Amino acid sequence: MLRTNTCGELRIEHVGKSVTLCGWVQKTRKLGGATFIDLRDRYGITQLVFLGDDENSKTLGQEGFTREMVIKAHGTVVERESKNKNLPTGDIEIKLQNIEVLNKSITPPFTIEDETDGGDELRMKYRYLDLRRAIVRKNLELRHRLAIETRNYLDKLNFLEVETPVLIKSTPEGARDFVVPSRMNQNQFYALPQSPQTFKQLLMVSGFDRYYQIVKCFRDEDLRADRQPEFTQIDCEMSFVEQEDIIQTFEGLVKHLFKTVKNVDIAAMPRMTYADAMKYYGNDKPDTRFEMKFTELNDLVKNKGFKVFDDAEIVIGICAKGAAEYTRKQLDELTEWVKRPQIGATGLVYARHNSDGTLKSSVDKFYNEEELKKWSEALNSAPGDLILVLAGKEEKTRKAMSELRLEMGSRLGLRDKNKYSCLWVVDFPLLEWNEGDPNLLASLAGRWHAKHHPFTSPKPEDIALLKKSPGEVRANAYDMVINGVEVGGGSIRIHDKELQATMFDTLGFTKEEAQKQFGFLMHAFEFGAPPHGGIAFGFDRLCSLFGGAESIRDFIAFPKNNAGRDVMIDAPSEISEEQLKELSIETIIKTT
């Protein structure tokens, strides 16, 4: 090793030791005759000093040590006169005897500090410099720690990590596949997996019993903010289990991660049905760090002459604790906020529950205090609270109210990123009607789609509904939600060939299509498939949640931008005519 120690490990007990450190020059400063250098590596910062009281040091001091230069410094550990309590190495410094420049650095395009002057675009182009910032590197260290602890937990429970293939077969179900032209099989393509779903089920057929993998998956989506074309899952499957077993096992995993990585104890996680989540939060991934549940007000507010409510399919109220003091200006701004196209409400009705107990609404013309008291009772408001009401078409209104609830939660400081509220959402519908989704092929519009995926089992008592009322069938499916983020989800799978065939039929596959796409799986089920189920966690998202961040991007070493580009290496890019020819493909639109 070019060094004897890292820049993070020397302490007062090392005083007198002769050491060699390597690292980057964080900064230099002169004080009296002495020159100080903060030397940085992954492990910390150590102060180097030329005392300038001998010839040797003088020579050293004359070299220019610029930021981000890489040096190798040899000297003796000495006790500092003025200690730095903010630095683990702050009790000591290295009195230099010798210094060697290992590599120079031109001036970086932004400062390598926690607070940087680099914008997003610059940081991504020079990601290798951005990763030098302790704040970003710590995110990747957290990711490493989470991966290690995930493996430790699952290994102890006899899960086997099995690598499934990356070059697989394109399936039209779900989102768009990335495809890979095959040179050796002309006119044929591999696809990159959206998940190892079928392979993990086959491993259960193989009797592997407990499988996991931390695995890259791929989805060719129109990228919304904070989606990546390649992402990582903790992918798991178990045999001879029921829903409760999966829930217990993976609640255990998440508790283990919180305990070992963050030293946070998580209590038993509550369960909520999908129906309740939609009813009380308008959302299948409610943020339960705060209450502010929906209350349906139809019975109270209709037929009082207020046309907006009378015409609405649904009228929903929430009670924002302690927000009665909101000014007219704040309320107008909130009204504008809900009317933005992303939220889509037509207006906002409010009622202040004043500290003197009186009630005052924006629709006093139609509702007297008597009526408003009933609102207050329904919403359980107290003096000082603010009641907010939205009305309109049911689905749209629930969605808008969900957004408003989250916004009010944020504004009222109820969404503390250091507080964790975990929840299982269960009893999802098996199917949903898809009118058309820009991320699906056009040919998939106007059909029933699997809400999770086509291998999810319906609840046994609902199987009879599959033919006559597919929308009412509930699935043995479950999501883990933490702080309003869906971190994981899974289901008990179908292990019966006939039921799987019925499912494909319901999803609009012809027998031939089902056979072509999933024939191998259905055939596998004929050879003694065990009952099985599993779950997958979005690992990037889990990391960002543990890191207390909104965006997953800084928990991925080399992320892509919203156009799916890696701006650092400039990919994707054109390839040579020779490559195209070998693959027997041509691009339709030529650049000239």
Added chain:
Amino acid sequence: MLRTNTCGELRIEHVGKSVTLCGWVQKTRKLGGATFIDLRDRYGITQLVFLGDDENSKTLGQEGFTREMVIKAHGTVVERESKNKNLPTGDIEIKLQNIEVLNKSITPPFTIEDETDGGDELRMKYRYLDLRRAIVRKNLELRHRLAIETRNYLDKLNFLEVETPVLIKSTPEGARDFVVPSRMNQNQFYALPQSPQTFKQLLMVSGFDRYYQIVKCFRDEDLRADRQPEFTQIDCEMSFVEQEDIIQTFEGLVKHLFKTVKNVDIAAMPRMTYADAMKYYGNDKPDTRFEMKFTELNDLVKNKGFKVFDDAEIVIGICAKGAAEYTRKQLDELTEWVKRPQIGATGLVYARHNSDGTLKSSVDKFYNEEELKKWSEALNSAPGDLILVLAGKEEKTRKAMSELRLEMGSRLGLRDKNKYSCLWVVDFPLLEWNEGDPNLLASLAGRWHAKHHPFTSPKPEDIALLKKSPGEVRANAYDMVINGVEVGGGSIRIHDKELQATMFDTLGFTKEEAQKQFGFLMHAFEFGAPPHGGIAFGFDRLCSLFGGAESIRDFIAFPKNNAGRDVMIDAPSEISEEQLKELSIETIIKTT
């Protein structure tokens, strides 16, 4: 859980316990009034018994329990009358009270036993059934264990596991890339990584100091036997190191794996230069479980009237210990063996060192006993040994002799798969001249190629040779060889931008090409790149070596065949016109 215990865990101390087991019917047999079922899961086999002495058991016994049926069996653990010492559960059996068929099975296409009647093709098509065989499953369990122990070792040494991207940029250097058309960036393609080489070097520039990843890599090669288009590497990189540091660290890793996974102690690994490996073994990955080194005989054999030797560039002998008894028929067969096109020798000369001390050769016409004695001295043969000699063009003869040496090693039982001989091969040439390789693009033929890759650093003392005699430059590169298999290799990298530019120039890149392909890396080197180096191990190969097998295929859960096809899922396959259109590509040869 549908079970209380697995089929592998019940012992004599569990007698009397009421248990429920789930698994597959391995076999059934009737004996007197009783019916026995061997129930199998991943953990073992447990015997179930219907005693047939009550009504309940009679009913149970009447059901047909066919092979591979999935059942759930409830009963009591009892001590066996006739114990089976070969089975960990052989002291007990389960007296059944209740049995439930969870899933039926049709007859598998081959028997699910260690010795199966399924051929390779059938086993691959029904890989999910093949994986039920304990012998195959154990390979995957070994792989899991090796991955866990690799991570444990590297984690303790402060290596961070960092995921690098899979959708990257195509580079013409090296083997052919698999490419992925980008829908959002028309006429552009991602490439799948042949290795995370540039990214791990960028992580060093980022100050990550120690990186590793167990990662899928991809190479679009014409598949030779036992190559896979997707394969797995243990990929590692360290900063502020010299070659010796990497060697010590990763020798430690392999020792750790042997100790923890196989309880084998490995001694300090010897080093051999590339030049010596070629000189003494004709091979840069010599199998050192046995000696049988090459001896050059030119000085002894030339100008004695034997034209074959006189015309040869080189004459090489080996001494096969104890093989003097080989019959004429065996020697004729061996001569035919070396003349096969794969070996390519024109003939084989031999000399028996008889047990009475006399020497007898196939070329007695040209060499008298006096001469043969000199051969014997040079080759250090003893009575009972067989001297084998090949002659011809140097490179071809070394290659043929290397094959013959390995063949003789095998025939003489010197290649015990339970004995491990580890070796570092060092001082590789930096460059090799490439006349044309079917796995490289045609435009890369007739050029200097990097023997490892273009980021490998030359030995400082050889840098001056780069311009005038590229073939003589030695690299700071090293391979780990175990039992004649190259399991890993790496190098100290270039961290100087100027030297990297010289290297690209030597490799025939124009400045523009180098800039286009690797500009980001060279630019990164301007911002303080630390000295760094690394290594990558072929994980599939390492697993097969630990498993004592020749082929890597059975250490990969779902391998592809030699045509790059997954015959189980039938990939690659055609994709829809809609998909092609969205990607703005068309296939040139249409199937009609």
